[in-house]
Amino acid sequence: MNNLESLSLKELKQLQKDVDAAITEFKDRERKKALAEVEAFAKERGLSPSDLSELTSKRTRKAAVPKYANPADDSQTWTGRGRRPRWIEAALAEGKSLEDMTI
Incomplete structure (x- = not known):
């Protein structure tokens, strides 16, 4: 690992950008992996993507009637x-x- 104290401000900012990009890429990989696992799990049980979309559908509420x-x-x-x-x-x-x- 680099000695951070020996780096210039420009080098530190570049390192920060690189770390942020690496974190984003890591999260994307983990998300895709999790989605693939969920998809495989659903397929094993005969569920379709539309069945899974029911999990995220929001219930709508009727407007209240004036009293x-x-x-x-x-x-x-x-x-x-x-x-x-x-x-x-x-x-x-x-x-x-x-x-x-x-x-």
């Missing part, structure tokens, strides 16, 4: 999830209940 509407402006609605809108807070402060604003 409350502002009596003064029907275009303002709230699902009941998350932080209460200002108009809900104002109505509650006036003595109304959530049931009064239910759609």
